[in-house]
Amino acid sequence: MRTSIATVCLSGTLEEKMHACARAGFDGIEIFEQDLLVSPQSPAQIRALAAELGLSLDLYQPFRDFEGVDEQQLADNLYRAEAKFMLMRELGMDLMLLCSNVATATLGDDGTAAAQLRLLGDLAARYGIRIAYEALAWGRFVNDFEHAWRIVELADHPNIGTCLDSFHILSRGWDPAGIEKIPAEKIFFVQLADAPQLSMDILSWSRHYRVFPGEGAWALDQFLGHLVRGGYAGPVSLEIFNDVFRQADEVRTAVDAMRSLIWLAERTSVHLQETDGPQARYPMELATLPQVPEPTGFNFAEVKAEDTGQLQTLLGQLGFTFQGRHRTKAVQLWTQGRARIIINEQQARNQEPAIAALGFDVADPVRAASRAVQLKAEPVPRQSQADEEVLQGVYAPDTTEVFFCQGTGDGTAAWTREFARPQDSSAAGTAGNTGLDLVTQVDHVNLAQPWQHFDESVLFYESTLALAPSPSTEVPSPVGLVRSQVMRTHDGAVRLALNIAPLVMEKPGPSSESAYPQHIAFACTDLVALARRAVAAGLEFLQIPANYYADLQARFRLDPALLATLQELNLLYDRDEHGEFLHFYTATVGSVFFEVVERRGGYNGYGAPNAPVRLAAQYLLAQRSRDGSAKIAGYARNR
Ligand SMILES: O=C(O)c1ccc(O)c(O)c1
Ligand SMILES: [Mg+2]
Numbered sequence: 001m002r003t004s005i006a007t008v009c010l011s012g013t014l015e016e017k018m019h020a021c022a023r024a025g026f027d028g029i030e031i032f033e034q035d036l037l038v039s040p041q042s043p044a045q046i047r048a049l050a051a052e053l054g055l056s057l058d059l060y061q062p063f064r065d066f067e068g069v070d071e072q073q074l075a076d077n078l079y080r081a082e083a084k085f086m087l088m089r090e091l092g093m094d095l096m097l098l099c100s101n102v103a104t105a106t107l108g109d110d111g112t113a114a115a116q117l118r119l120l121g122d123l124a125a126r127y128g129i130r131i132a133y134e135a136l137a138w139g140r141f142v143n144d145f146e147h148a149w150r151i152v153e154l155a156d157h158p159n160i161g162t163c164l165d166s167f168h169i170l171s172r173g174w175d176p177a178g179i180e181k182i183p184a185e186k187i188f189f190v191q192l193a194d195a196p197q198l199s200m201d202i203l204s205w206s207r208h209y210r211v212f213p214g215e216g217a218w219a220l221d222q223f224l225g226h227l228v229r230g231g232y233a234g235p236v237s238l239e240i241f242n243d244v245f246r247q248a249d250e251v252r253t254a255v256d257a258m259r260s261l262i263w264l265a266e267r268t269s270v271h272l273q274e275t276d277g278p279q280a281r282y283p284m285e286l287a288t289l290p291q292v293p294e295p296t297g298f299n300f301a302e303v304k305a306e307d308t309g310q311l312q313t314l315l316g317q318l319g320f321t322f323q324g325r326h327r328t329k330a331v332q333l334w335t336q337g338r339a340r341i342i343i344n345e346q347q348a349r350n351q352e353p354a355i356a357a358l359g360f361d362v363a364d365p366v367r368a369a370s371r372a373v374q375l376k377a378e379p380v381p382r383q384s385q386a387d388e389e390v391l392q393g394v395y396a397p398d399t400t401e402v403f404f405c406q407g408t409g410d411g412t413a414a415w416t417r418e419f420a421r422p423q424d425s426s427a428a429g430t431a432g433n434t435g436l437d438l439v440t441q442v443d444h445v446n447l448a449q450p451w452q453h454f455d456e457s458v459l460f461y462e463s464t465l466a467l468a469p470s471p472s473t474e475v476p477s478p479v480g481l482v483r484s485q486v487m488r489t490h491d492g493a494v495r496l497a498l499n500i501a502p503l504v505m506e507k508p509g510p511s512s513e514s515a516y517p518q519h520i521a522f523a524c525t526d527l528v529a530l531a532r533r534a535v536a537a538g539l540e541f542l543q544i545p546a547n548y549y550a551d552l553q554a555r556f557r558l559d560p561a562l563l564a565t566l567q568e569l570n571l572l573y574d575r576d577e578h579g580e581f582l583h584f585y586t587a588t589v590g591s592v593f594f595e596v597v598e599r600r601g602g603y604n605g606y607g608a609p610n611a612p613v614r615l616a617a618q619y620l621l622a623q624r625s626r627d628g629s630a631k632i633a634g635y636a637r638n639r
Contacts, residue, residue: 001284003261004058004237006030006191010250014039017250018049024254024376028056030191030237031091043090058235059132059163059189060088061097066120067113067151068105068141074116081120085127095188096124097132097163100139100148108141114154121157132163132188137171137202145169149182161188165239166223167195167210171202176223184231184283191239192264194218210240212260214267214463215455221267228272233283236261248452252397256456259376262289263463290371292362294466294489298442299359299405299413301520302342303592306351308332310589311343317539318522318586318594319438319530324421328385333419337440338411339522353590355518357393358400358445360465360494361407365392368404372464377402389415397453397460411441438530443523443597444486444495444606448516451500454483458498461487467496473608477502477615482516484611492604517588517618519595527582527598531569541570542585542593542617548572548610572610578602585614587621 003026010017014035021029029050036046050057063084066077088096098120107113117133124131135148142148145164152162164187169176179187194216198205213220224236238257245253269286305311312322315334320341323333330345344356362368369392373379377394380401384390393403405413449457461467467487475482480502488495501516524530534541549567552558556575558566566573566582574581579601586594597607 001261001265001286002027002235003258004028004030004056004235005254005257006032006059006061006237006239007035008032009238009240009242009245009257010253011246011248012250014046015041015049018046018053018055020250020254022053022055023251024258026055026254026258028058028235028237030059030061030097030239031057031093032061043087047090047092057091057093058237059095059097060084060091060093061099063096063098063131065101065104066098067116068101068107069116070106073104074119078119078123082123085124085129088129089127094129095132096129097134097189100133100135100142102136102138102140105140110147110151110154113142113151114156117151117155117160118157121155121159125159130159130161130188132161134163134165134191135168137168137206143168143172144174146174146178149186152186161186163187163189163191164227165191165193166218166220167191167193167206167239170218170223171195171205176226179223179226180230182230184233187227187230187232187234189234189237190227190232191237192220192224192261193238193240194220194260207241208243210242211455212238212240212257212459213264214260215459220264221271224264224268225271225275228268228282228284228286229276231283244452244455252453252456255376256397256459259463260459262287262375263459289374290367292364292368292371292466294491295360295362295494296407296489297338297361297411297493298445299361299403299407300340300342300357301355301359301442301445302344302357302401303353303520304344304346304348304351304356305353305590306345306348308343308345308353311353311592314539314586314589314594315341317534317537318596319533322421323416324419327418327420328388331419333416335416336522337437339439339442340413340416341520351590353592355445355447355520355592356401357403358496359391359403359405359413362404363407365404365406368392368464369394372402372404375460375463377460377464388418391415394464397456398447398449400447402465438524438526438533439522439596440525441523443521443595443599444497446497446499446519446521446595448518448591449498449500454485454498454500458485458487461496461498465494467494475499475608475611475615477612478619482611482615486606495606497606517591517593519585519593521583521595521597524596524598527571527584527596528565528569530596531571531584535569540587542587542614542621544570544572544613544617548613572607572613574603574605574607574609576603576605578604581605581607583607583610585617588618593618 005021005026007017133148133152135142135145137143149162152160192213193210194213195210197217265286266289269288320334320336323335325332332343334341372394380393391403393401396402458469470486472485483500485498571582571584581603583597
C-alpha cells in the first residue's frame with residue numbers, strides 16, 4: 001500500500017510538515033494549496049525538498065467551483081486552472097483534485113458538467129496533468145460519489161477521473177459497496193478519514209472533527225476493502241481536518257497518522273481474508289502485523305517518586321506487604337493478592353509521586369513488543385543484568401511506559417524473584433500488612449491524557465494492546481468537564497480509563513504534563529472490612545459530603561445500616577442491573593491516589609455517578625492544602 005497524507009493534517013510550515021511526513025515514513029503527500037501560498041519557498045525549492053526527503057508529491061488540492069457554470073464563468077475558471085497547471089509543472093506534479101462545485105454552479109445537468117470537465121481535461125492534457133473529481137458532501141448539485149462518477153464517465157476523457165474520500169461517502173450514509181463498480185483505473189486518488197458519530201451539519205463535522213482511521217466510528221477496513229477488491233492500487237491518503245491536530249506537534253501527529261494506516265492495512269487484510277478467503281489476491285499489497293490476543297491482566301503498576309515515604313505509608317495502610325528491594329536497583333516491591341506495585345526511586349530527583357509504568361500480562365511478550373514497534377511505538381531503553389528478566393516496553397503517547405510481561409495462569413511474575421526483603425524489614429520504614437489479603441488484583445488504572453494526544457492514545461492502546469474503547473463520558477468537575485474514555489478487554493481483566501483534564505489543570509511550561517491526579521484502583525473482596533482496617537491503620541480517606549449520602553438514599557432506598565456504614569467510612573456506592581459497586585479513594589500524594597473497589601454481582605462500571613463527587617472533594621482538598629501550604633498536589637485552580 002502506498003501511503004500519503006495531506007499537509008492540512010498537520011501544524012507548522014510546509015517545510016516542517018514535509019519533514020514530519022518523511023520522518024514518519026510516508027511515501028508521499030498531498031500539497032494543500034493554502035500551505036504553498038503562505039510558504040516563502042519557491043515551487044522549485046519545494047520540489048527539491050520533496051526529492052531530498054524521498055516524498056512523492058501525489059496531489060495538488062483543492063481546485064474549487066469549476067463545473068456547472070455559465071460561459072463567462074467557465075472561461076474564467078479555465079484561466080484559473082491553467083495558472084495552477086503551470087504551477088504544478090514547476091512543482092513536478094501531475095494530479096490535481098477538483099471538488100464538486102459548492103458556490104458558483106447554476107446548471108445542474110450532468111451533460112453540462114461533463115462537457116465542461118472534458119474541456120478541463122483537454123487543457124490539463126497539454127500539461128501532462130490529470131484531474132481527480134471529488135463529490136463534496138455539501139456540493140451544490142453533486143454530493144454523492146456515484147453521481148460524481150457518472151459525470152466522469154460521461155466526460156469520457158483520459159485525463160478526468162474521480163477521487164473517493166471516505167468522509168464524503170460515509171458522512172452521508174452512502175453505501176461504499178458501490179465503489180467496486182467503478183473501474184479501478186478511473187479512481188485517480190483515494191482519501192481516508194474517520195470521524196466520531198456526531199449530529200451536526202456535515203460541513204462543520206468535516207472541517208473540524210475528522211480523525212485518523214481507527215480513531216472514529218467508521219468501518220474503514222470495509223471501506224478500503226471495497227477499493228482493494230475493486231482493484232485499486234494507487235496511494236491511500238489521509239485528509240484530516242481536525243482542530244486539535246492543527247495545534248499539536250506535527251512530528252507526533254504524523255506518527256499517529258502513520259500508525260493509523262499501518263493498523264488499517266492489517267485490519268483490511270484480515271477483513272478481506274474473512275470475506276474472500278485466504279487465497280484471494282489483489283493488486284494492492286496489504287502488510288500485516290504479528291497478531292496478539294488481549295492482555296489477561298495487569299502485571300504491575302509502577303510509581304516513580306523521589307520521596308517514597310507517603311506512598312509506603314498509604315500502601316501499608318491499604319494492607320500491602322513490602323516484599324523488599326531490587327537486588328541492584330533503587331526499586332521497591334509491594335504486593336497484595338495479585339496486585340503488584342513498584343516504587344521506583346531511580347532518576348526521580350524532584351519527582352513528585354506519579355504513575356510511570358504499567359505492565360500487562362500477555363501471551364507472548366516478544367511478539368507483543370514487536371507488534372507495538374511495527375506500529376511505530378518507541379521502545380523503552382532498559383538496562384538489565386544478565387541474570388534478570390528482560391522486560392520489553394514502549395512509550396504510550398502520554399509517556400507512560402507500557403511493558404509486555406509474561407502472563408501466567410497462577411498470577412505470578414518471574415521478575416519478583418529479583419526482590420529480596422532486607423533482614424530488618426523496618427528498613428523500608430513501614431510495617432506493612434499483618435492480616436489477610438483483601439485486595440485481589442488491580443481493577444483499573446486511570447491515566448490523565450494531554451488534551452492534544454487523546455485520540456492518539458485511544459488508537460495506541462487499541463492497536464498495540466487490543467483494548468477496545470467503551471463509549472466515552474464527560475464528568476463535571478469544579479474546573480471544567482473531564483472527558484473519560486475507558487479502554488478494556490472484553491472480560492474486564494484489563495481496564496484503563498483515559499481522562500483529558502480541563503486545561504486549567506495542565507501544568508504551565510513546555511511539557512504538557514498534567515496536574516490532574518491519576519490513580520490505581522484495587523479490587524477487593526470485602527470493602528467494608530478493608531476500610532475498617534485502613535481506618536485503624538490511620539489511612540486518610542477522601543472525605544465525601546453528607547449531601548451525597550442523602551442523594552444515595554433517595555436514589556437507591558438503601559438499608560439504613562448500610563447507608564450509615566457508607567457514610568461513616570466515606571465509601572461510595574453505585575448499582576446497576578447487574579450488581580453493586582462499593583469504593584473509596586485515598587488522599588493524593590504527588591499526582592497519585594489509590595482507589596479500592598468491591599464489585600458485587602456482575603457490576604461492570606466504575607461508579608460514574610460518583611466521579612463528580614470525587615473530583616469536587618479532591619478540588620477542595622487541594623485548595624485547603626494549598627492554603628495551608630502543604631505540598632499535596634491536587635488540582636486547585638492556578639490563580
Ligand atoms: O472542506 C473542503 O473544502 C474540502 C476540500 C478538499 C477536500 O478533498 C475535501 O474533502 C474537503
Ligand atoms: Mg477530500
